[in-house]
Amino acid sequence: MKRRKVYIGAILIALAALAVALFNNEGRPANRTYYRNEGKVFGTYYNVRYDAERDLSEAIDSAFAAFDRSLSMFNPESVISAVNQNRDTVTDERFEQMWAQAMQVSEWSNGAFDITVAPLVNLWGFGFKHREEVTQEKIDSIMPLIGWQKVKLEGKKVVKEDARIMLDASAVAKGQACDVIAEVLRQHGAENWLVDIGGEVVAHGISDKGEAWRIGITKPVDDPMGTENELQDIIEVTDIAMATSGNYRNFYYEGKERRSHTIDPRTGRPVQHSLLSATVVAESCMKADALATACMVLGAEDAMELIEKAGAACYLIVSENDSLAVRKSKNWKW
Numbered sequence: 633m634k635r636r637k638v639y640i641g642a643i644l645i646a647l648a649a650l651a652v653a654l655f656n657n658e659g660r661p662a663n664r665t666y667y668r669n670e671g672k673v674f675g676t677y678y679n680v681r682y683d684a685e686r687d688l689s690e691a692i693d694s695a696f697a698a699f700d701r702s703l704s705m706f707n708p709e710s711v712i713s714a715v716n717q718n719r720d721t722v723t724d725e726r727f728e729q730m731w732a733q734a735m736q737v738s739e740w741s742n743g744a745f746d747i748t749v750a751p752l753v754n755l756w757g758f759g760f761k762h763r764e765e766v767t768q769e770k771i772d773s774i775m776p777l778i779g780w781q782k783v784k785l786e787g788k789k790v791v792k793e794d795a796r797i798m799l800d801a802s803a804v805a806k807g808q809a810c811d812v813i814a815e816v817l818r819q820h821g822a823e824n825w826l827v828d829i830g831g832e833v834v835a836h837g838i839s840d841k842g843e844a845w846r847i848g849i850t851k852p853v854d855d856p857m858g859t860e861n862e863l864q865d866i867i868e869v870t871d872i873a874m875a876t877s878g879n880y881r882n883f884y885y886e887g888k889e890r891r892s893h894t895i896d897p898r899t900g901r902p903v904q905h906s907l908l909s910a911t912v913v914a915e916s917c918m919k920a921d922a923l924a925t926a927c928m929v930l931g932a933e934d935a936m937e938l939i940e941k942a943g944a945a946c947y948l949i950v951s952e953n954d955s956l957a958v959r960k961s962k963n964w965k966w
């Protein structure tokens with residue numbers, strides 16, 4: 633009996649010693665250096681933190697470059713630009729991933745989400761072309777070019793019903809890039825990371841402080857410069873893919889009319905309703921990103937329905953009687 637107690641004691645001491653060896657006194661995993669890479673990409677910022685044996689900024693940069701060659705509308709040599717300009721091209725893996733996700737969310741949202749909005753996005757001054765004066769006539773002339781069912785992916789070729797149809801992957805690309813960077817980190821041996829591209833986030837494991845990652849949900853107050861960053865909430869997570877869409881950064885006024893960068897493909901006009909921001913958690917950041925934009929098109933009520941259909945979770949901020957109110961889906965657990 634006594635002997636067994638001694639054994640158990642010895643085992644406990646050994647376990648304690650092992651814990652001390654694995655974690656230093658701040659709870660940080662020992663022998664794991666955390667790196668931080670920051671910069672600009674897709675017209676926004678990125679901030680990547682991870683533990684690894686060495687700095688992985690080269691691998692991260694080359695993943696971004698490959699992404700740019702596939703999905704950037706601002707790169708005239710990209711696959712998506714070639715599709716938009718009717719030049720001969722074949723799709724690549726990134727493009728095909730984007731396509732599958734975008735079409736799925738178009739279907740779930742009955743076309744509220746639609747990557748063929750590009751001509752409208754340009755018309756309203758949020759695309760790669762400069763803003764024009766918007767008239768109902770111009771909207772009417774563009775509407776026949778809008779519709780996710782007017783484009784097909786046949787093998788590695790995009791086939792368009794009308795050559796003037798153009799694609800805009802901005803509402804999926806940042807989230808998709810978060811997933812891609814997280815995968816690059818995993819492949820290079822990282823065990824813990826936080827990938828943030830313009831507010832779309834993939835987190836895994838623990839932070840350099842040995843704790844869950846802390847992620848802010850931005851308060852949707854008008855912030856055209858993106859400098860305010862007041863927070864509505866902070867969540868603590870160890871494994872998440874999350875994206876936020878809002879109309880508090882990318883908008884402008886035409887007279888008294890507020891024009892946001894979320895366009896309703898069904899009316900051809902920027903959306904106007906009380907939903908100020910939509911934060912979505914899904915199994916991939918790409919899916920969360922597309923769903924968040926779809927929520928912004930649909931408004932709070934229909935957004936809840938979409939999120940349920942898509943098997944995701946959401947945190948919506950709506951304006952109610954001049955103040956902000958939060959609506960969470962039942963399965964929001966953070």
Ligand code: ADP
Binds near residue numbers: 802894921924
């Ligand atoms: P952010 O770029 O602020 O993260 P989103 O992910 O919501 O916001 O993407 C908004 C962009 O998506 C717009 O700037 C536009 O290029 C494109 N977009 C606008 N309306 C739609 C829509 N209904 N469906 C798909 N993409 C859209």
Ligand code: MG
Binds near residue numbers: 803804876920924
């Ligand atoms: Mg989006």
